[in-house]
Amino acid sequence: MAAPNVAFPGRTTQDGNASKARNWLLKQVFRAIGPAPIRLAIETGGEYALPGSVPVATVRIPNLRTLAQMAVDPEIAFSEAFADGSVRVEGDLVRALEVVYDSLRSRGGYGWYGAWSNALLELFESNSLDGSRENIHRHYDLGNDFYRLWLDPQMVYTCAYFETPDATLEEAQRAKLDYVCRKLQLQPGESVVEAGCGWGAMALHMARHYGVRVQAFNISREQIEFARQRAKQEGLDGRVEYIEDDYRNIRGKHDVFVSIGMLEHVGRSQYARLGETVHRVLGDTGRGLIHSIGRSYRAPVSRWIRKRIFPGAYVPTLGEAMRILEPHGYAVWDVENLRPHYARTIEHWLARFDGARGVVSQMYDEQFERTWRLYLAGSIAGFRTGSLELFQILFAGPGCRHPFRETRASLYAPQAEDASSAGGRA
Amino acid sequence: MAAPNVAFPGRTTQDGNASKARNWLLKQVFRAIGPAPIRLAIETGGEYALPGSVPVATVRIPNLRTLAQMAVDPEIAFSEAFADGSVRVEGDLVRALEVVYDSLRSRGGYGWYGAWSNALLELFESNSLDGSRENIHRHYDLGNDFYRLWLDPQMVYTCAYFETPDATLEEAQRAKLDYVCRKLQLQPGESVVEAGCGWGAMALHMARHYGVRVQAFNISREQIEFARQRAKQEGLDGRVEYIEDDYRNIRGKHDVFVSIGMLEHVGRSQYARLGETVHRVLGDTGRGLIHSIGRSYRAPVSRWIRKRIFPGAYVPTLGEAMRILEPHGYAVWDVENLRPHYARTIEHWLARFDGARGVVSQMYDEQFERTWRLYLAGSIAGFRTGSLELFQILFAGPGCRHPFRETRASLYAPQAEDASSAGGRA
Numbered sequence: 001m002a003a004p005n006v007a008f009p010g011r012t013t014q015d016g017n018a019s020k021a022r023n024w025l026l027k028q029v030f031r032a033i034g035p036a037p038i039r040l041a042i043e044t045g046g047e048y049a050l051p052g053s054v055p056v057a058t059v060r061i062p063n064l065r066t067l068a069q070m071a072v073d074p075e076i077a078f079s080e081a082f083a084d085g086s087v088r089v090e091g092d093l094v095r096a097l098e099v100v101y102d103s104l105r106s107r108g109g110y111g112w113y114g115a116w117s118n119a120l121l122e123l124f125e126s127n128s129l130d131g132s133r134e135n136i137h138r139h140y141d142l143g144n145d146f147y148r149l150w151l152d153p154q155m156v157y158t159c160a161y162f163e164t165p166d167a168t169l170e171e172a173q174r175a176k177l178d179y180v181c182r183k184l185q186l187q188p189g190e191s192v193v194e195a196g197c198g199w200g201a202m203a204l205h206m207a208r209h210y211g212v213r214v215q216a217f218n219i220s221r222e223q224i225e226f227a228r229q230r231a232k233q234e235g236l237d238g239r240v241e242y243i244e245d246d247y248r249n250i251r252g253k254h255d256v257f258v259s260i261g262m263l264e265h266v267g268r269s270q271y272a273r274l275g276e277t278v279h280r281v282l283g284d285t286g287r288g289l290i291h292s293i294g295r296s297y298r299a300p301v302s303r304w305i306r307k308r309i310f311p312g313a314y315v316p317t318l319g320e321a322m323r324i325l326e327p328h329g330y331a332v333w334d335v336e337n338l339r340p341h342y343a344r345t346i347e348h349w350l351a352r353f354d355g356a357r358g359v360v361s362q363m364y365d366e367q368f369e370r371t372w373r374l375y376l377a378g379s380i381a382g383f384r385t386g387s388l389e390l391f392q393i394l395f396a397g398p399g400c401r402h403p404f405r406e407t408r409a410s411l412y413a414p415q416a417e418d419a420s421s422a423g424g425r426a
Numbered sequence: 427m428a429a430p431n432v433a434f435p436g437r438t439t440q441d442g443n444a445s446k447a448r449n450w451l452l453k454q455v456f457r458a459i460g461p462a463p464i465r466l467a468i469e470t471g472g473e474y475a476l477p478g479s480v481p482v483a484t485v486r487i488p489n490l491r492t493l494a495q496m497a498v499d500p501e502i503a504f505s506e507a508f509a510d511g512s513v514r515v516e517g518d519l520v521r522a523l524e525v526v527y528d529s530l531r532s533r534g535g536y537g538w539y540g541a542w543s544n545a546l547l548e549l550f551e552s553n554s555l556d557g558s559r560e561n562i563h564r565h566y567d568l569g570n571d572f573y574r575l576w577l578d579p580q581m582v583y584t585c586a587y588f589e590t591p592d593a594t595l596e597e598a599q600r601a602k603l604d605y606v607c608r609k610l611q612l613q614p615g616e617s618v619v620e621a622g623c624g625w626g627a628m629a630l631h632m633a634r635h636y637g638v639r640v641q642a643f644n645i646s647r648e649q650i651e652f653a654r655q656r657a658k659q660e661g662l663d664g665r666v667e668y669i670e671d672d673y674r675n676i677r678g679k680h681d682v683f684v685s686i687g688m689l690e691h692v693g694r695s696q697y698a699r700l701g702e703t704v705h706r707v708l709g710d711t712g713r714g715l716i717h718s719i720g721r722s723y724r725a726p727v728s729r730w731i732r733k734r735i736f737p738g739a740y741v742p743t744l745g746e747a748m749r750i751l752e753p754h755g756y757a758v759w760d761v762e763n764l765r766p767h768y769a770r771t772i773e774h775w776l777a778r779f780d781g782a783r784g785v786v787s788q789m790y791d792e793q794f795e796r797t798w799r800l801y802l803a804g805s806i807a808g809f810r811t812g813s814l815e816l817f818q819i820l821f822a823g824p825g826c827r828h829p830f831r832e833t834r835a836s837l838y839a840p841q842a843e844d845a846s847s848a849g850g851r852a
Contacts, residue, residue: 165832319744323745329531401812
């Protein structure tokens with residue numbers, strides 16, 4: 001573990017009282033997170049920051065015991081203590097996480113303890129059929145009422161597309177649904193399969209505005225029930241079928257495969273099986289779009305996120321994602337990185353979440369609420385700093401000669417936008 | 427080697443004269459190329475096509491000896507015999523190659539002989555500093571007069587960008603140069619390094635229209651001399667420096683890295699070194715664009731192309747190309763597949779080449795002319811059928827927070843096109 005460029009002893013307001021042990025521990029914490037401009041304040045006395053830095057926030061640590069835990073395993077210790085309320089962040093939580101992520105990037109991660117714990121954690125994770133069902137249940141079946149508090153009315157829980165920075169979340173989610181349809185150049189009468197359909201908004205948008213039939217798969221019961229009800233209410237249940245099953249069980253032939261925000265849950269070990277599913281469905285002539293959080297470098301998902309938020313999650317590089325498509329000769333036509341749009345999307349979510357503060361802690365408890373605030377804030381920081389990316393990958397089968405228009409200009413033509421906001425293309 | 431779905435004995439006009447040996451050989455050729463709708467006609471007697479197929483062209487084979495060679499190694503034997511004039515193709519050469527490529531794709535390549543010969547060929551190829559210089563010399567130093575016969579006046583020897591299908595080659599090459607600059611969002615005063623600059627058109631366009639300084643590297647002496655002369659004539663030699671050296675010797679710091687049509691010559695073994703070069707030049711904060719022929723599946727370049735046209739060439743999948751960027755955490759922002767544009771570009775080249783038919787054979791000889799016709803026709807067929815792709819990969823360093831605009835709309839905005847055709851942005 002290389003030492004970061006940190007000058008020690010740190011600046012202190014009570015140098016006389018600072019014990020050697022405390023100084024040593026603070027040094028270890030700064031070593032672990034890198035030279036980030038944050039202030040560490042110990043409630044029992046002592047306050048430290050990097051000399052010359054202007055701290056963006058103050059992290060209040062209750063005692064030396066918590067400090068010691070943070071020195072050994074800063075990621076888990078900080079996150080758990082933040083969630084139980086014993087560690088507090090004064091100032092902008094997102095900015096604080098941003099500067100730490102930037103600092104970690106420049107020194108290449110959390111070091112040996114993180115790597116070792118990651119390997120250990122992977123032993124207990126499973127992306128088998130049963131494992132995936134349990135993983136998905138733990139996150140997505142928390143209750144539709146909870147997600148309704150902070151998502152848009154259509155309940156789209158993936159990166160939105162902001163045609164202008166001041167678009168509302170509702171507009172941006174609708175724009176995303178339509179953007180995906182336009183990228184895929186859906187034609188009336190085509191058959192689409194969706195793997196991992198969330199609360200069903202994409203399938204409904206496709207059927208309503210593009211005249212396609214959709215089979216949409218999901219293993220979250222709460223989401224499927226919501227989606228079925230909505231399809232019925234909107235008179236689209238004849239064209240959209242929601243199926244409670246795993247993507248690996250998708251059968252039948254379709255023209256188009258679409259998957260928005262599912263790949264993160266698939267797990268690296270299953271990419272070949274996902275590729276087989278795509279090929280079984282599309283053959284050589286179909287086309288598809290995979291929308292997923294990604295990385296610009298290979299690394300596991302934060303251990304704390306996998307422990308508390310997304311068990312079994314893995315976020316691939318573009319190169320790793322190619323393991324799905326290349327064995328079957330699918331040609332990539334378009335990859336777009338929408339990372340700034342995901343930062344903006346989650347800023348909207350976090351603002352709504354914070355607006356519903358009392359409600360969430362009444363629904364669950366304060367620890368749950370803090371856990372979710374940290375997850376949302378950390379995700380914004382991740383997309384802002386580039387520890388996370390968001391890829392939309394458009395592809396077509398080797399037997400699909402002219403799958404898409406020769407230029408992307410029509411995607412951005414004013415008439416396309418007009419048609420979209422008028423909502424009547426099909 | 428799996429047998430294709432071919433019914434034998436084939437249709438013949440002189441069944442009575444067809445010897446058993448000839449039938450057996452014809453069967454082997456069809457096995458090797460797959461069930462393609464072409465007619466094989468042997469000058470010494472006999473004419474075969476797949477039952478029920480409408481042949482797109484007739485391949486006239488002089489004798490059983492050539493037929494036997496084609497049965498063993500159809501790729502090399504056909505190409506060499508086409509080049510020496512002993513095998514002729516009646517009908518549309520591009521279409522004939524297209525149907526064979528389609529057929530080969532559906533049965534997965536040339537079989538064991540092709541794989542074995544490929545492995546052997548690789549032993550004799552080298553992408554070392556000296557090897558690359560020899561490889562590049564053999565192709566690009568054939569004489570500027572030769573390339574001037576069939577390229578556009580700016581001598582751009584890479585995929586053009588057709589904003590409309592009826593754009594001229596000159597317009598489409600100019601549009602490509604400008605499209606790359608707009609993707610990179612070049613700013614006046616920035617410093618650009620170009621790896622593999624051909625005859626220098628991209629560097630000149632950048633300097634003239636975007637006010638950047640460019641250092642452009644190339645190891646083809648003829649190209650560098652042409653480029654230097656042009657820069658001087660156009661008064662841009664103060665802002666564009668052409669350097670006769672290998673990309674691995676690029677030094678100094680730059681804001682932008684660009685490489686158009688060089689990666690094909692780099693060779694898989696050197697991707698890590700190319701990545702190191704990019705990182706040495708850009709650090710964590712720069713951005714870049716790599717434009718290269720690619721594949722949707724892993725496969726070596728045609729052995730005949732490597733033997734006669736591009737020694738040392740390797741065409742990567744997108745996943746393989748990521749080996750350049752991912753070790754350094756460069757984030758991919760945009761990948762566009764311009765395959766239909768390359769098919770169209772080479773259609774223009776081939777039409778000009780055929781228009782200069784007598785001139786080329788006078789410059790060299792008829793074998794050279796036929797070799798190049800086959801290479802151009804085969805390339806069109808490759809891009810049409812998807813045995814070749816064309817990727818533009820836009821990327822930015824991990825320390826580059828907001829490298830590009832949040833949407834791609836401005837790339838296609840009318841004002842951008844107007845400014846481009848007015849030719850005065852800087």
